[in-house]
Amino acid sequence: MILDMISQPNDVVNLRETKRSSAENGSDNSCGSLHLLPCAIKYNGPAKTETYFLPIEQPDGTYEASFRGRQLFGRKINIPDLYSGHVVMETAIPTNTHDSAFESEITDEPETEQRELLTVENFDELMVWEHDRVPAVDDDEFIASLEWIDIAASIHADCSSASLA
16 A cells, blocks of 8 residues: 655644554564555555465566566565655544634634544565566666665765865
């Protein structure tokens, strides 16, 4: 499950873990791997992926699978160190900041909506899939975006003369 979230200008977003604990459900709340498929799926709920979606590792370290009769080629990407992956579920909590309807009419402040993101699963690697070819490290937009994490750390590092010597 992947959720797209577009933040509105006056929204507040909170991120917190779900109340499921490893003692309650017998797991560590980790799905291990997340799959980024090259298609839109208009469904949000349980699916028998372990029965119908069976990636097979190839000798060169890439993966092959089929989804809805189409062959897919994949590459495993590890989440960079010091980062973690979360599958989240969004809930919207409307908040009324005005005491009366009259006050809301005379105030220029827009109503705010508090948004809460609940962590449903954690993952430490993801699989990027393409239809006709294995996703290449140098031309896949998603894989290239992960390189910016390392670049951002470098350009924001201390550049004092002592550190350059």
